[in-house]
Amino acid sequence: MFTLLSAAIAPGLSLMSFFYLKDRFDHDPISMIIRTFIMGALLVFPIMFIQYAFETEGVAQAAWSQSFLLSGSLEEFFKWFIFLYVVYKHTSFNGHYDGILYGVSISLGFATVENILYLFANGIEVAMGRALFPVSSHALFGVLMGYYMGKAKTSNIQSKKSKLLVVSLFLPIILHGFYDLILEMWSTYWIYILTPFMILLWLLALRKVKIANEYRIKVVPIEKKKWNA
Incomplete structure (x- = not known):
């Protein structure tokens, strides 16, 4: 059981550490990251209940609706909702890269619990x-x-903030939906389609990490100059 649990938890902790250490400036409080990780973890149970209810009633069971509605929209909306109403106005969320850390933390909390349940049901063979x-x-x-x-947090233009918040919800929904749709529609050859999809997703995400860090490089000197004697 210990081996199975370790295999289920290790990927989430490794990825969380990777993105935490990618922060090239001040690191966010560990307590807040743990808090958001736990909130993401707790989302698994109500979402699983809703998905089970839809499955039992035979509603939205087509490939498209399962992928974009029951997986993409449902899961990403709840993560986004937690982010917006718990993290967005918190004092520790004060920089561009902070958003990436908290977004990853909520998502990996969810993914880790989901992974634990899946490995206990299907065995350690699927861990990799x-x-x-x-x-x-x-x-x-x-x-x-x-x-x-x-x-959105670092923008001074209200209309731009609103547009960015919309993008922060719908871009993950669309990508998550396509991820699940690949598995639903190409169940035999999914790995040949999903592998390049994941490579592109990694390249896009790492590009955003780089931009967020570069943004802080531009902002920090301005803030320091303001306090010079």
Whole structure:
């Protein structure tokens, strides 16, 4: 059991550490990251209940509706809702890259609990594949959500803030939906389609990480100059 639990938790903690250490400036409080991770973890149970209810009633069971409604929209909306109403106005969320950290934290909390349940049901044999695909994809959706949340937080234009908040919700929904649709529609050859999809997703996410860090490089000197004697 310990081996199974370790295999289920390790990918989430590794990815969280990776993105935390990518922050080239001041690191956010560990307590807040743990808090958002736990909130993401707790989302699994109400979402699983809703998905089970739809499945039992035979509603929205087509490939498109399962992928974009029951997986993409449902999961990403709840993550976004937690982010917006719990994290967005918090004092520790004060920079562009902070959005990425909190987005990843919420997403990996969700992915880790989901992974634990899946490995206990299906065995440790699927651990590597789960780490490379579902857990990683949740982290990358979190990067994109957090990037646009962080951009909205640092913008001084209200209309731009609103547009960025909309993008922070719908971009992860669309990408998550396509991820699940690949698995639904190409169940035999999914790995040949999903692998390039994941590579592109990683490249996009790492590009956003770089931009967020570069943004802080531009802002920090201005803030320091303001306090010079």
